[in-house]
Each structure stands twice: as C-alpha cells, then as structure tokens.
Amino acid sequence: MKLFQVDIVSLERLVFSGQASFVVVPGEQGDLGILPGHAPLMAELRPGWVRVDQGDPVAEEHFYVSGGAVEVQPKRVTILLDFVLAAREDQEKQQGRENLLRARVSALEYAQMEAALYKALNGLQSGQHPLRSRRIRGSGR
Amino acid sequence: MGNLQEIRSKIGTVRNLQKLTRAMEMVARSKIGKIMMRMEAARPFGEKVRVIAAHMHHARLEYHSPYLDQRLPMKRVGLILVTTDRGMCGGLNTRLFRQLGEHLREWSRSGVALEVCVIGNQGLSFMGRLGLPVVAQVVGLGDTPEMERLVGPVDVVLKEFREGRIDGVFLAYSHFVNVLVQRPVVEVLLPLSGERLGAPTEPWDYLYEPDSATVVDRMLRRYLETLIWLAVAENMASEQGARMMAMKAASDNAQEAMEDLQHLYHRSRQEQITRELVEITSGATATGGVG
Numbered sequence: 032m033k034l035f036q037v038d039i040v041s042l043e044r045l046v047f048s049g050q051a052s053f054v055v056v057p058g059e060q061g062d063l064g065i066l067p068g069h070a071p072l073m074a075e076l077r078p079g080w081v082r083v084d085q086g087d088p089v090a091e092e093h094f095y096v097s098g099g100a101v102e103v104q105p106k107r108v109t110i111l112l113d114f115v116l117a118a119r120e121d122q123e124k125q126q127g128r129e130n131l132l133r134a135r136v137s138a139l140e141y142a143q144m145e146a147a148l149y150k151a152l153n154g155l156q157s158g159q160h161p162l163r164s165r166r167i168r169g170s171g172r
Numbered sequence: 173m174g175n176l177q178e179i180r181s182k183i184g185t186v187r188n189l190q191k192l193t194r195a196m197e198m199v200a201r202s203k204i205g206k207i208m209m210r211m212e213a214a215r216p217f218g219e220k221v222r223v224i225a226a227h228m229h230h231a232r233l234e235y236h237s238p239y240l241d242q243r244l245p246m247k248r249v250g251l252i253l254v255t256t257d258r259g260m261c262g263g264l265n266t267r268l269f270r271q272l273g274e275h276l277r278e279w280s281r282s283g284v285a286l287e288v289c290v291i292g293n294q295g296l297s298f299m300g301r302l303g304l305p306v307v308a309q310v311v312g313l314g315d316t317p318e319m320e321r322l323v324g325p326v327d328v329v330l331k332e333f334r335e336g337r338i339d340g341v342f343l344a345y346s347h348f349v350n351v352l353v354q355r356p357v358v359e360v361l362l363p364l365s366g367e368r369l370g371a372p373t374e375p376w377d378y379l380y381e382p383d384s385a386t387v388v389d390r391m392l393r394r395y396l397e398t399l400i401w402l403a404v405a406e407n408m409a410s411e412q413g414a415r416m417m418a419m420k421a422a423s424d425n426a427q428e429a430m431e432d433l434q435h436l437y438h439r440s441r442q443e444q445i446t447r448e449l450v451e452i453t454s455g456a457t458a459t460g461g462v463g
Contacts, residue, residue, distance in 0.1 A: 040217045042319055042401060043210070059382055073228065074381035075390055100391065102224055102378075109220055111394070113319075138314075141199060144192050145260065151189050 032086050033067040035105075039081065039094060041112040047092065053084040054108055056101050065103055072103040081110060176444065179437045183430060190426035196260070197419035200412040203315055204351065207409045210317070211402070218398045225395045226369040228388050231377035235385055238334045239364045239392045246339040248285040250307075250329040252361065254345035254403050255295030256411040257312060262418035264346055264354060264410060265294045271356040272344050276302070287338060289329045291322070291404060307332075317404040319397065326400050330393065333362045345403040346410035352417065354410035361399065364392060 032052050039047040054065045057079025063072075076099045083092040099112040229240075253272070255265050279286060289308040290296045299306050308325035332338045341362035347355045380387045 038216075038220075040220060042214045042217050042398065044213045045216055063381075071376055071378045072381065073224070073378040073387050073391070075387060100224075100387070100394070102220075111217065111220060111224075113394070141196075144195060145258065148189070148192050148196070148260065151185075151192075 034086060035067045036107045037083055037110070038108070039083075039110045039112065041099075046094065046112065047083065049083075050085060051083045051108075052086040055080075055082040056110060057081070057096070058101070063101070065108055068105050069103050069108075071105070072101070074101050074103075075099075076101060076110070176437065176440055179433055179440065183433045183437065186426050186430045186433065190423055190430065193419045193422040193426060197416055197423060200416035200419060204409055204412040204416065207315065207405060207412065211405050211409065214398075214402065214405070218402060221391065221395050221398050222369065223372065225391050227372045227376065228378070228384075228391060229366060229369050230372050230375045232384055232388055235388060237364075237385075237388055237392055238336075239362060239389070239396070240366075241336075242363050243336070243339040246284055248287070248338040249279065250332055250338045250341040250362075251286060251288045252326060252329055252341065252343045252400060252403075253288060253290050253292075253295045253299070254343070254400075254407045255290070255292035255298070256407065257293040257314075258411075259294065260418065261411050261415040264414040265298070267354075268344060268346050268356040269298055272358055275342065275358055276304075287329065287332060289325055291325075292407075313404070313408075315408060317401055317408060319401055322401060322404065323397060326397065330362070330396060343400065343403055345407045346414075348406045348409040348413060351413040354414055361396065364396070369395075 034050040034052055037047065037049060037051045037054055038045065052067070056063050056065065056074070057077050059075045059077045062079075063074060076096055078097045079095075081094045081096055083094070085091065096110070096112050099110060102109045102111070229237075255268065259265075276286075278284075286304055287307045288299055288304055290299055290306050291310045291313070293311045296306065296309055296311060308328040310321055310325050313321065329338075329341055333341050340360060342358055343361040344356070344358045347357045349355055378387075
C-alpha cells in the first residue's frame with residue numbers, strides 16, 4: 032500500500048505526524064479526499080473534521096479543526112491549523128486547567144512579592160535608605 | 173541602645189528584600205525555559221508557513237497581494253509596539269523606547285502620521301505620556317503569547333494597510349539574543365518584501381482552492397501573524413532574561429548591604445561594651461573603691 036507523510040501543525044505544537052494512505056480534510060468548498068500522488072494543492076479549510084487513514088482500517092485518527100489551510104504535495108500533506116481542538120485533547124485540557132489554577136496562585140504570590148518590592152523601592156526613594164542614614168550617623172564618629 | 177536595635181531591624185529589612193529578589197530571580201529563570209520551549213514548538217509551523225508563502229509569492233507573480241504594496245513616500249504609518257506588562261526588568265523597555273524615539277522624531281520631523289497598536293502595559297503608558305494615538309491594545313498577556321488575543325488588535329493595523337489608509341507598518345520589540353543580551357529592534361513589517369520571504373530552492377506552483385488571490389492573501393496574513401507572535405514570544409523571553417539579571421544584581425547588592433550593616437552592628441556593639449566598661453571603672457574609681 033502506498034503511503035505518504037502527514038503533518039498536522041499548529042503554532043503551539045506538532046499535533047500529528049505520521050504515515051497515511053488516505054486523508055480527508057474539510058476544504059472551504061467541500062471535503063477533499065487526498066490519495067498518494069495528488070497534484071500540488073493549496074486549500075483553505077473550514078471548521079470540521081480531519082480524517083487520517085493509516086492504511087489499517089483500525090488505525091484511523093480524527094481531529095477537529097476550527098480553520099486553517101492544507102498544503103498537498105505528491106508525497107506529503109501538511110495541515111496548518113489556526114486553532115486546534117482535537118477530540119483526544121479533553122484529558123490534556125483537564126490537566127491544563129489544573130495547571131492554570133496552580134499558576135494563578137503563584138501569580139498572586141508573585142504580585143504580592145512585586146508589591147513588597149515596589150514598597151521598598153518607594154522607601155528608598157523617599158530617603159529611608161538603610162545605608163544612607165547609617166552614613167550620616169557614622170560620619171560623626 | 174536605640175542605634176543597635178535600629179541596625180538590627182535594618183538588617184532584617186534587607187534580608188527580607190533579598191529573599192524577594194532571589195525568589196523573583198528564580199521565577200524568571202524557570203519562565204525563560206518555558207517560553208523558549210514554546211518558541212521551539214512553534215518553529216515547524218512558522219517555517220512551513222514561510223516556505224509556502226515564498227513558493228506562492230514566487231509562482232504567482234501576476235497576482236499582486238496588497239501586503240506587498242510599496243507606497244512611497246510613507247505619509248501615514250502603523251506601529252506595532254511590543255513591550256512587557258510589568259516593570260522590574262532592568263532597562264529593557266527603556267532601551268526599546270530610546271531606539272523607537274529616533275524613529276518617532278524622524279516621523280514627526282517629516283510629518284508622518286502614526287497609528288499605534290500596543291502590546292503590553294509599559295508600552296501603553298509610554299504612548300499615553302507621548303500622547304500618540306493608540307488604535308488597538310493588548311495587555312495582561314501574562315507569560316503565554318496567545319494568538320487568540322493577538323489577532324484581533326493586530327488586524328486593526330494590518331487592515332489599515334490592506335485598505336491603503338497607511339503606507340507601512342513597523343514592528344518594535346526586544347530581540348532575545350540570550351539570557352544576558354537583549355537587543356531592541358524596530359523593523360519594517362509591511363510592505364512585505366520578497367527578500368524577507370526568501371526564494372524557494374525548487375519553485376513550483378499549486379492548484380488553489382477557493383482561488384489563488386484568497387489563498388495567497390490568507391497565507392501571507394498567517395505569515396505576518398506568526399512573525400508578530402514570534403516577536404511577542406521573544407519579547408517575553410527578553411523580559412524574563414532582563415528581570416533575572418536585574419534581580420540577581422539586586423540580590424548581590426542586598427548581600428553587600430547586609431554585610432556592611434553586619435560590620436557596623438558588631439562595631440557599635442563593641443563600642444557600647446567598651447563605653448559601659450569605662451563608665452563602670454570610672455564610677456568605681458570615683459566612689460573610692462580603689463585606693
């Protein structure tokens with residue numbers, strides 16, 4: 032069976048990279064089925080599902096795309112995603128939310144630290160420099 | 173007595189400050205790694221978009237995209253200014269503003285009108301101080317360059333160019349050379365030049381769907397958005413790098429100050445003991461304890 036390389040990339044990461052025998056993408060004017068040896072093609076995508084057949088009927092991957100473009104070369108198909116939501120990402124997202132929560136707590140702490148530093152900086156500028164006042168005192172011997 | 177206590181409390185203050193600056197240094201250090209990973213992850217996408225755009229630009233010379241339109245002399249320009257949200261990052265923004273100042277002076281001298289899209293709080297207040305017209309803004313991006321939040325405001329400026337109301341767009345940000353070095357950059361974003369896209373090694377043309385003009389324009393826009401995204405990401409890396417160095421310097425200074433104060437404290441304490449001894453002995457002498 033003839034195969035070709037399929038890459039699905041977004042700005043955030045490589046979503047999928049592997050061999051496929053057949054790919055269906057949601058073109059702006061209708062779904063496009065791509066087989067090996069397709070003529071070079073550039074098409075804009077509408078929101079919809081991308082299907083990647085990996086030769087074996089069991090090995091079939093589906094990705095939801097919310098827009099992007101596809102570049103087809105005879106031995107290579109690249110799908111550029113503007114924003115991606117893959118079906119199997121749900122779990123990762125859950126994880127992401129937890130991370131976000133943790134990050135927010137530390138952001139609060141960070142803001143507090145920053146506030147404390149600014150306060151200290153204000154103190155320095157208004158003449159309460161810990162070293163400066165020492166010098167004045169020290170100069171008297 | 174008061175003196176000793178005062179010194180001790182100052183030592184405490186400096187120590188607390190040092191704890192803060194140390195912590196901020198660590199935070200910056202870890203954030204740099206994350207942002208650089210993001211930039212690395214975006215590379216395949218960015219490179220692919222550039223290569224496709226270059227191929228199409230090369231193959232479709234008969235179609236002149238509005239993004240490639242040279243309109244000289246420039247009478248009205250757009251500026252996309254990328255700065256940090258927070259301060260405490262050394263002279264990072266100041267250096268960028270200084271560099272930008274030369275362009276601003278030049279434009280105002282030759283009567284070029286300006287429209288600004290600002291990314292980051294610091295840039296917003298800078299533009300506010302100068303009283304320059306801000307047509308779009310993004311603040312509070314945090315530590316992740318989110319394309320979703322950038323596209324809207326950035327498109328305000330891109331659209332102005334597309335529709336011929338401005339004759340050029342400049343992009344200003346802090347280029348991340350490495351953790352120690354960040355360089356302010358003010359560069360021309362639009363009109364896009366063929367050189368910037370690069371010439372394809374083996375040129376070919378595509379079939380286009382829906383049509384070549386639409387596809388070429390959208391791909392060029394994607395390319396522009398990627399460039400801006402990268403500028404934002406680089407600026408974030410620069411911010412953390414600069415902050416890391418600034419906080420390290422602050423920690424070192426605090427260390428020095430603490431040691432000075434520590435010295436002073438010991439000396440004062442010694443002086444006080446000596447004085448008390450003198451008082452006791454002279455007191456004893458006066459009451460006739462000796463002789």
